[in-house]
Amino acid sequence: MTEEIDFIIDTAKEHMDGSIAHLEKEFLNIRAGKATPQMLGGVFVDYYGSQTPLSQVANINVPDARTITVTPWEKGMLHPIEKAIMIANLGFNPMNNGDNIIISVPPLTEERRRDLVKQAKSEAEDAKIGIRNARKDANTDIKKEEKNGTSEDICKSAEESIQKLTDAYIKKIDDVLAVKEAEIMKV
Numbered sequence: 698m699t700e701e702i703d704f705i706i707d708t709a710k711e712h713m714d715g716s717i718a719h720l721e722k723e724f725l726n727i728r729a730g731k732a733t734p735q736m737l738g739g740v741f742v743d744y745y746g747s748q749t750p751l752s753q754v755a756n757i758n759v760p761d762a763r764t765i766t767v768t769p770w771e772k773g774m775l776h777p778i779e780k781a782i783m784i785a786n787l788g789f790n791p792m793n794n795g796d797n798i799i800i801s802v803p804p805l806t807e808e809r810r811r812d813l814v815k816q817a818k819s820e821a822e823d824a825k826i827g828i829r830n831a832r833k834d835a836n837t838d839i840k841k842e843e844k845n846g847t848s849e850d851i852c853k854s855a856e857e858s859i860q861k862l863t864d865a866y867i868k869k870i871d872d873v874l875a876v877k878e879a880e881i882m883k884v
Contacts, residue, residue, distance in 0.1 A: 701842050702855045709835035709859055713866040716827035720870060723820045724877050727813050732759045732802040737767070742774065742781040751778065763804075765789075768797040805881075813881045821874040825867055832863040 725735040740751040751757065755769040755778055769778055775793055782791045782800070788809075791798045805813070836856055843852040 699842070699847055699851065702839065702847065702851060705835050705838045705842070706855060706858055706862070708838075709831045710862060712831035712834070713828050713862060716824045716831070717866065717869060717873070719827070720820055720824035720873060724817065724873070727817055727820070727877065727881070731762050732765045732800075734759060734765070736765065736787065736802070737782070737785075740781050740785045740787075742777050744774070744777070751781065754778065763802050765800040765802065766797050767791075767800070810881050814878050817874060817877050817881065821870050824870050828863055828866045828870070832859055835859045 725733070726738060734752075734757040737751050737757055741748040742751055742754050743749075744754050751767070754771070754774055755767045758766045758768070760766060767778055767782075769775055775795075775798065779791045779793050779798055782789060782798070789800045789802070791800050836859060839852050839855050839859070842855075843849060
């Protein structure tokens with residue numbers, strides 16, 4: 698195959714890898730009943746007028762499977778952090794003990810588990826759309842190469858390679874989703 702075709706296939710593979718990486722990052726934010734510091738990954742605190750990630754103004758620890766403790770580096774940040782956690786609408790009720798913020802992670806109800814599975818499926822579908830878009834872009838680029846004189850056989854072979862890549866990555870997404878679904882539904 699030509700260098701251009703190889704480049705198109707490599708680019709498509711990179712985009713597909715990016716979709717998988719993004720999906721796995723999103724799955725970290727979908728809690729499965731166990732407390733993790735990543736649960737507070739989307740919380741931003743008003744730190745002297747600018748929105749700052751919680752992890753940059755406080756230490757986040759998980760002493761046990763149902764508790765998260767947030768210890769701010771400045772005592773004055775206790776109330777803004779508490780407010781930011783409430784605003785983030787994560788379903789947590791932070792308690793301020795004067796030194797740090799303690800969050801009890803409630804056990805998931807059956808209904809909440811189903812909602813989380815729906816959310817996981819939605820994220821997986823978004824990742825599949827990303828994979829299909831990478832395939833479409835690659836096939837468009839391959840067609841351009843064919844118009845620019847690359848042989849039809851090479852282009853057909855490249856399109857088949859792209860389709861095989863697409864199928865493999867879609868299967869990978871389904872596998873990752875199945876694992877996450879089992880993790881969420883496990884009581």
